[in-house]
Structure formats: C-alpha cells, structure tokens
Amino acid sequence: MEELDRHIVELLVADGRMSYTDLGKATGLSTSAVHQRVRRLEQRGVIRGYAAIVDPEAVGLSLTAFISVKPFDPSAPDDIADRLAEINEIEACHSVAGDENYILKVRVATPIELEHLLSRIRSLAGVSTRTTVVLSTAYESRPPRI
Amino acid sequence: MEELDRHIVELLVADGRMSYTDLGKATGLSTSAVHQRVRRLEQRGVIRGYAAIVDPEAVGLSLTAFISVKPFDPSAPDDIADRLAEINEIEACHSVAGDENYILKVRVATPIELEHLLSRIRSLAGVSTRTTVVLSTAYESRPPRI
C-alpha cells in the first residue's frame, strides 16, 4: 500500500468523520483526489466501514469478560461460532489454537447477567466455559500502526 | 438514556459517517434536533469518537494473538500497563481477575514478529507470558445491543 493511502487510512482511523476537504489539506491532495482514493480503499476492503465509538459504561455495560470455550464433545462438527452468533452480548468470537477452542469477549451490565449469559452459552453451544473478568481496561481498540 | 438517543447511537455505531439529514429522516427529527442530540451525546461521553474500521489483513497484520501476562515479581508496584503503552502492536490491554494479571490483544504480520514482540513485552514489563494464537475471527467489534 502506498504511503499516501496509509496516511489517509491513519487519519480516518483517528477521526472517522473527517471531511474530504480536511483530508485533502492534511495530505496535500485535492478534495476529489482524496475522495477517489478513499473510495478505492473502501472498494478494496481496506476500509470496511465507519463507526461511532461508544463508551460501554455510559451505555450500562460495565462488566467485560473473556470466556474461553471448549466443546463437551470434541468429535462433534464445530458449529459453535454459528450457534453463538445470535447472542449479542458477545462482541467478539475468535477461534484459537491452544487448550480451548474459542475465546469470546462479552459485555453485560451485572454479575448476575454474566451468570445467565454463561448458562446460555453452555447450553446453546454445548460447551464448557472458563471466564476471566476484566477489572479495568487501560486501552482498547487502539489503532494499529499502519 | 432516552429511546431516541439510543436509536441515534445505534445508527451511528452502524454507520459513523451517516449525515445528520439522514439521521433526522431515520428518527423523525429535524436535522438540527438530531445534531443537537449528537453533540450532547458526544459531550456526555456516550459517543467517544468516530473511526474507520480497517481490515487488519488488508494492512498486513494477519496474525492476531492474546497474551496473558504475569509479573516475575508480584510484590513490585504494578506499572505494567504504562510500560507496555509504547508498544503499538498491542491493540488492547485489560487488567483481569484470575491467574494472570493482564490480557493483551496484539496484531503482527508474521510468527517471527510475534516472537520478537513477546521478548520485548517480557523484558520491558518484567513479566512472563502465555500466548494464545487466533486462528480465525468469526466476528469482532460487534456493536453492543444498546
């Protein structure tokens, strides 16, 4: 990827609502030239979209946890990710190498909700769980050095 | 939080570049009313900002891993998060309850880079590490149900 494109992506990661005019000023390009490049970055899938960053606390989701998941029956076909997709407390679902099969990142309001969520996950996907509760988050979703 | 504000936040989480005009149409409010509400949501810290969502693969970061971290000397004052802040391969840093003290989420290009990153983390923060490599990501940064 070109240096100019990297710069544009970096600026948009830092401020997803930056105008094309400002992007142009920051990169030394004309408005339409920037716009064209951004459109290409979107089409190539480098930029997947734009999102408002919401403070989970402010929205009542003050408990974050990582849940490692292992199937009760390791020989069964693995459709765990699909089965869990409907649970929207699950923010992320990664298949991993190691002792367990998946790592989930979840957000709930209270410990009781976490308890209920765990039993839902276990019964829905047929898995055992190991939960690591987040105490505090120093940083999160830091932009990658592109 | 009000129903209307929730709706606005939801729309902006799904599309961070949505115009105030479109937000107004979607919520039945006037452009300026929406604008005012969004500004308040930003000021109250509910909306922390806006970002372009970048595909890590497209940007050459195809290896994701979770690193659990434990200090060599548990009695030393804990400045691990601060020490690690300068490493920008670390996307997230959570202090957690459980056997280990921190969970880090990192992204690198290659296994060799992961190896180098691990030794940097160990020496910089004085910690032992346990690494779980991500094989595939079913979903990630799914918007919370607000």
Add this chain to the structure above:
DNA sequence: GATGAAAAGACTAATTT
C-alpha cells in the same frame, strides 16, 4: 428542547491537464 430558515461549507460528477 425542538424547529425552520439562511449562509457557509462540503460533496459529487463531469471535464481537462
């Protein structure tokens, strides 16, 4: 708080270099 109108500014597409 919400609205409406008007000025300033941003976006888009067609054209040219």
Add this chain to the structure above:
DNA sequence: AAATTAGTCTTTTCATC
C-alpha cells in the same frame, strides 16, 4: 492520477416557538 469547475446537498448557526 490529480486538478478544476459547477451544481447539489449537508452542515452549522441563529432566531423563534
């Protein structure tokens, strides 16, 4: 690939309800 132009739409501000 980038700049320019011109038309359209959006943002922003301000006065008003």
